[in-house]
Amino acid sequence: MRADIVIVGGGPAGLAAAIAAAKENRNLDVLILERDSELGGILNQCIHNGFGLHTFNEELTGPEYADRFEQQLDGLNIRYMLNTMVLNVASGSVTAVNSSEGVFNVECSAIVLCMGCRERPRGALNIPGLRPAGVFTAGTAQRLVNIEGYMPGKEVVILGSGDIGLIMARRMTLEGAKVKAVCELMPYSGGLKRNIVQCLDDFDIPLLLSHTVIDIKGKERVTSVVIAEVDESLKPIPGSEQEIPCDTLLLSCGLIPENELSRACDVKINPATNGPVVNESFETSIPGIFACGNVLHVHDLVDYVSEESARAGRSAARYVASSKPNSGSEIQIKTGNGVRYTVPSFVRVEGLDSDLTIRFRSGNVYKNLYIDVLIDGNQKIHRRKQIITPGEMEQVILKKDDLSDCTGEILVQITEG
Amino acid sequence: MNEQYDIIIIGAGVTGSAIARELSCFDCKVLVLEKDEDLCCGTSKANSGIVHAGYDAKPGTFKARMNLRGNQMMPSLCEELDIPFKQIGSLVVCTDESQRSGITELFERGISNGVPDMKILEADEVRELEPNISDDVVCALYAPTAGIICPFRLNIALAECANQNGVEFRFDCPVTSIESSASGFIVHSYDSVFECSVVVNCAGCHADEIHNMVSGNKLHITPRRGDYILLDRSCEGFVNHVIFPQPTKLGKGILVTPTVHGNILAGPTAIDNDSRDEAPLTSEGIAKVLEGTAKNVKGLPVKQVITGFSGLRAHEDGGEFILEEVSDCPGFFDCVGIESPGLTACPAIGEYMARLIADKLSLSLKAFWNSECKDIVKPFELSDEERSALISSHPEYGKIICRCETITEGEIIDAVKRPLGARSLDGVKRRTRAGMGRCQGGFCSPRVMEIISRELGVPLDTVTKNGGSSKILTGRTKDES
Known part of the structure; x- marks a missing residue:
């Protein structure tokens, strides 16, 4: 079997990644492999509302939110296989099992890891x-x-x-x-x-x-x-x-990103998130393997999962279409005082479409403090927050132009003044 | 008319099941009575899963003899009964130069007991075998005949083999009283009454109670709890042998070992327990396991702990296996005080006790006896081609139910449908490993419950964790009721 892009997991991350990839390049053949008997992942059991405020400007239930994405599959070059468990991921190849095909390999040019997380x-x-x-x-x-x-x-x-x-x-x-x-x-x-x-x-x-x-x-x-x-x-x-x-x-x-497949193929894992280390394009340490959603870091809001995964999907589509390997210098994103991790971990400016969104969590509760972002030691963001807690993911957005001259690093930290 | 048997075995743990299998080759009618809902519910389900080499017990004791014989029997038994078993060898580690003589003593005891191929290794040799061994290691006793086994499959396979050769099993059937009769015994369990010529007492932590029903020579068992922690399969390779500290009066101490399924297991503690049935894990117990482990190995990846559990050992006051016909009650046979190395010894105890009973009843061998029994087919152990072929004829082996251990619907259906099959979540878990992985059944337990409900034709809300009143659901939601 062959597909241009294989998406491992058909939950919110996988759906958004697949749709964005297929829209980015309609010639590409995108295949979602989902272990459950339907698409949508954990959204199917989240019958409460509160989903979609950022994405659709309305409050949807989990199944309704998933449905908005599933509707978009029609008309795009996306296939999906249900009740299909991925057993192994390697650069350019995914091995899976299901009742109709037995054990089978899918040769592919890019892979997006969207396995989600499990409960402790x-x-x-x-x-x-x-x-x-x-x-x-x-x-x-x-x-x-x-x-x-x-x-x-x-x-x-x-x-x-x-x-x-x-x-x-x-x-x-x-x-x-x-x-x-x-x-x-x-x-x-x-x-x-x-x-x-x-x-x-x-x-x-x-x-x-x-x-x-x-x-x-x-x-x-x-x-x-x-x-x-x-x-x-x-x-x-x-x-x-x-x-x-x-x-x-x-x-x-607590939730634990399900990275057994990632670890088995030697994707580099960030010990702070238990998810892969990725760059601005959500590409892991292995070229052509991308990661997004809760397998990357545990989110509070599915809207952010969708947004992040769409970026990962677009990046995968571009990776397949582009024959030249990624190059350019890497800007490290460092975690300063109070910041437990950031996603992404590093940035290549030429990989950015426009702005760079950095998401992070604090390691403790902070009141009336500032979120600071420094580029090469120069303060770019200094934003007062009434409260910062580990339970709520924070984000800062940097302009691509701000980064074009960066030669060193980006530092994200929580400061008193 | 009461139900008539030649032999009633009380207890369907490893000892009872091993004796049942050995007796099943004779021409006789055998019944096993089990108080719990399934096989392997007592000491047999919560232990170290070790096949000991046999250097621990005092020469000449039953513990020493049965351990060695059990160890010798295990490779071929595991072949016949399709039991996961790996002879990985054990190391008893000395971390204090002044204790070196203890290792020599153990070596000599092993020689007296007939343990083959032992060696005393010096620190460098131990480090080569086990890179994570304590920096304090001085030397170690290496016994290559020690091994690791799946205790669940051992127990279940012995019982399944006995059952296919005609031995009957009754579950949820605790023995409430035993009377002597002209032809032997009358055994009561709630409303059921059974008659037999011979009773075999394999009641584990309750074996003293059963013994004391018929004998004036009272026995006394202390349930001794052992706490364990189990680490994720991602830690495979942390140790490669069964690693023991030097033994003390309380037992073999806290070991660290791989399991046959690739996890790392650490424990047990040895704490006298009030209850014969309830073994609560305690934070003190977990702390002792970690402390004990730290003496022998460095850097146990404790963040990878996926579960903790406790088991109870049936420690009889005499500290020895009691394997005999009770002197003041002819026809009543005791297997009492079967603590470590009971798992290793069970095939030998089965062989020994069956011979005593066969002689007593002058039993003759059956014309046909099937010594073999296949385990549930495990697709993940097959090659991709074999697995695909299996799936094309039986598609249910292509549907993964337990993600962590990649257990399929086909395996769970087999576990429920096979003779002496599982009726509860824990029963399925012991037979298939569904729910034993890193998520501990978070994803698969609702799905396994549905399969049990469907295959047994019982409502979903009657499915239990482990029988009795351990129902998992308490009723319907408002919309559904």
């Missing part, structure tokens, strides 16, 4: 206790409720205040379950402010910051969890234990 499971959190039924990651519970139409429990404690956990606190409440508490290990939430207001505050669900679960009880089904407050080093404080009777513990403790 109980085991990786080292939560002590028994292992009864009733412990779910929030996304698994969301699938059970929204796709299967079944309830995973009636009395719920949620550990972690990631967005899926917050959304599920509201969803379970609307379905008649009692959500007793959301515990967050850190002194701040990992979710969006709007979700804390709309999903917890509006339903009087307590958010217990600096709290964690230290025991799970129940042999067959969860009967209670024990929570405790934690100190500054995140260790449980003796005497603060509190047992909460419940039949369900939902976990929303």
Whole structure:
């Protein structure tokens, strides 16, 4: 089998990348390989609204948002295969398996990695206790409720205040379950402010910051969890234990980009994001392999995934059409005070269409500080922010012209004045 | 009329299943009673998965004899029963010059026990074999006959083989009382009553309770918990052998080993546990595992931990395997105190006990006995061509359900439909590994539940994690109800 561009994954990132690639060059043959039985990825189970404000200027549900993209596939030179699992990725070749083709290879000129992310499971959190039924990651519970139409429990404690956990606190409440508490290990939430207001505050669900679960009880089904407050080093404080009777513990403790395929083909991984290191064109350390969406870094908003992925798709299309290898000097983007990572990690000016969007997350909560961007040591951006939190992705936009004379590096940092 | 059997085995763990298989070649009617919903639910499911070489136990003990014999039997048994097994060898590491004599003692004990091909390696030789070994390494006892095995498949394969040769199994069937009768025993379980000539007690952590139902010579088991952590397959190669510290009175200590499936396993602790059934993982336990591991290897990639679990050892006060016909209760056979090296020893215990019982009942061999049993076909182990051929005849082997371990719908259907098949999520997990990977079932568990529901013809909301009241769902949503 042959395709010009193979897109690994047909979720929001894969759809946007495929559409942008096919629009960029209508002669190219784009193939999406999706492991699930439908396109749209995790959007299919996100039946709440709030998607699309940036992309379509309206509030859509997850399935509606996905549908807007799926509609665009018709008329473009895009094929897709469902129930198809990619087993291996190498430069110029993708190996996959499905029920109709068996194990098959697709020869290709470019690959866009769009595998998304997975939830951090109980085991990786080292939560002590028994292992009864009733412990779910929030996304698994969301699938059970929204796709299967079944309830995973009636009395719920949620550990972690990631967005899926917050959304599920509201969803379970609307379905008649009692959500007793959301515990967050850190002194701040990992979710969006709007979700804390709309999903917890509006339903009087307590958010217990600096709290964690230290025991799970129940042999067959969860009967209670024990929570405790934690100190500054995140260790449980003796005497603060509190047992909460419940039949369900939902976990929303972080998302991990699914880069097993990327690692197996030796794409360079950024330890801060657990995603590939990419340049302004979303090209990884291996020429012709691009990455975008949550496999690259975990996003708060699907709109940004779509925008970023469209860039990755266009870049892949140009890579296929251009016979000359990428060249030109690389400008490194350095992370300064308070900045945990940036995407991209470096820039080649000739790879830019116009402006350069740098997305990043802070490592802590900062109030009334400034986001500074320095090019070759000269301040280009100095923007006051009331609050900067790890749960909300930040972005800065640099003009291409500002970069044309850059010989050194770009520095992004959070400063006091 | 009560149901009549020649032999009732209590417990479908590795010991009970190994004895069942050995007895299945004789002309007799055998029933295995299991209190849980599936095979491999007790000590057999949560252990180190090690086939020990046999240098640990005191010469002449059952532990020593059964360990060595079990180790010798394992390669051909694993061939016959299609059990993942790798003879990777073990290292007992000495990290303190003053303790060197302990390694020599262990070596000599191994010689007395008949362990072949052992060597004492010096620090440089150990480093060559294991680059991540502690900088403090002084020397190590190397035993090439030690290995790693899939404990689930070992247990399940022994039972499946017994079952295909006529042994019956009943699940959710705890023994509540045993009476002596003119012809042997009457065994009660809730509303069921069974009669038999011989009872074999393989009840693991409950074996003392079962023994004490019939004998005046009381036994006492202390459930001793072992906590483990399991690391992602991306850590494969961190160690290449089973790495033990020097043993202490409490046991073999905290080991680090590859598993047959390419994970890294560290543990166990040894903590006396109140319950015989519930083994909670504790943060102290995890801390002890990490501390113990750090003495022997450097830089365990703890960020790659995908799960932690605990198991219970059935430690009898005497510290020895009890393998005998109970003196004050003829026809009642004990396999009690089967702690480490019980997994290694199980084939030998099966062989030994079956001989005792066959002699007792003067059993004769069957004309035909099938010693072999194939595991579920695993597409990811096949070549691309073989895999494609399988998929073209059975398309369900082309549909991946568990992404992390690339387990297909075909494997899960087989796990549910085969004799003594899985009825729960954990049952499918033990047979196929679906849900054992880095996402721990986050993606696949709803899909596996659907397959179980469909294949067994039961409503989705009755599917359990591991039987009993461990239902995963609590009802329909408002729209669906």
